[in-house]
Amino acid sequence: MQDLINKKHLFKLSFVYSFLIIILICIPAYFYMQSEIQSYKYNQASQLEQQGLNIQRAIYDFNNSKSDIFYFPKSFSFNAYVYDKNDKIIYSTANKILNGNNAILKKYSLNENRLKAKTLLLIKELNFKKIYLKISLLTISMGIFVFISAYIILKQTITPYKKANSYLDRFFNDAMHEIKTPLGILQLNLELLEEKDKKAKEIKRSLNAVKTLLLTYEDIEYMMKQKRVSYTKEIVDFTIFLKQRVDMFESLAASKKMKLKREIKDNIFLEINRVELQRIIDNTISNAIKYSDESSEVIIRLNSNNEQIIFSVEDFGKGIKDTTKIFNRYHREESIKGGFGIGLNIVKNICEKNNIKIDVKSKLKEGSTFIYLFS
DSSP, rough: OEEEEEHEEEEEEHHHHHHHHHHHHHHHHHHHHHHHHHHHHHHHHHHHHHHHHHHHHHHHHHHTTSSSSSOOOOOTTOOEEEEEETTTTEEEEESSSOOOOGEEEEEEEEESTOOOOOOOEEEEEHHHHHHHHHHHHHHHHHHHHHHHHHHHHHHHHHHHHHHHHHHHHHHHHHHHHHHHHHHHHHHHHHHHHHHOOOTHHHHHHHHHHHHHHHHHHHHHHHHHHHSSOOOOOOEEEHHHHHHHHHHHHHHHTTTTTTTEEEEEEESSSSEEEEHHHHHHHHHHHHHHHSSOOTTOOOEEEEEOOOSEEEEEEEESSSSSSSSTTSSSSTTOOOOGGGOOOOHHHHHHHHHHHTTOOEEEEETTEEEEEEEEEEE
């Protein structure tokens, strides 16, 4: 799938590059076409002049001839009309006179002759189809040549970067896999130690640090896999799942002497991917804890009406300076709080993918509320 995306991107770049080159080619091509048209008109006018001379010579030769039959010099390229002194047609090679807008014409006054012809009119119909076809084929050929050249050049150019990216991808995948196992073992053993000695602050701090690392790990893992993995939807018991995630954050909240207040309605079900729902919940609650003051509380609500499921997290911390920027990747309200600034960007992408509406309400020094509307 990734190779297919890369090929499509490569074709798109090649097409755009070729299109721009063709636009530039069209300027000299236009002047070349005008030059060809003028050359064609001059050539046809010369041939018309030669035909006029041939016809006049034939008429004058007929004057000196003893024959009673005049053989008119015909040409499939020109239409000829012979008039008498009263401007009546004596002879013509066509039924009607062509419009002069799309033809060149030449009129000759004739001397006295046996045909009693006074005027000769020659008309040549102009046809630019061959010129237009020639220019079109030339432009298309150059466009195809430029496209193929651009594709080959771009492909050769990105190959080293593609290989490097592939190596980095494989390295990070292997590294993430190797990191997850020891983190899981650390968490499990620290939880067992905490059960044995619930008063040991060192164990609690270590366990909270591991949980924070796991949250960061899961964000990075999701960000790396989101373009390669298809996250299928399933029916999730939102109530139970949310309670489980809140339980996980209790120790992190306790480290700041904070209270997680639950207002969670029972029996709320939602069709969504479990991993994506976890990223929304975890990032929102972890940010609420991170940016709240000590000894404050975070209110976690879940309820529903006939149309929507509403999940919200309210904190009473410092508030957000600019709510329009918080979903941008790598944006952090306070650098001293740590983090990579990718959590809320992941949340935004998941919400856009699943048509989940986000509403953020915040006041400085009063707190913030993140509201998610699941339709």
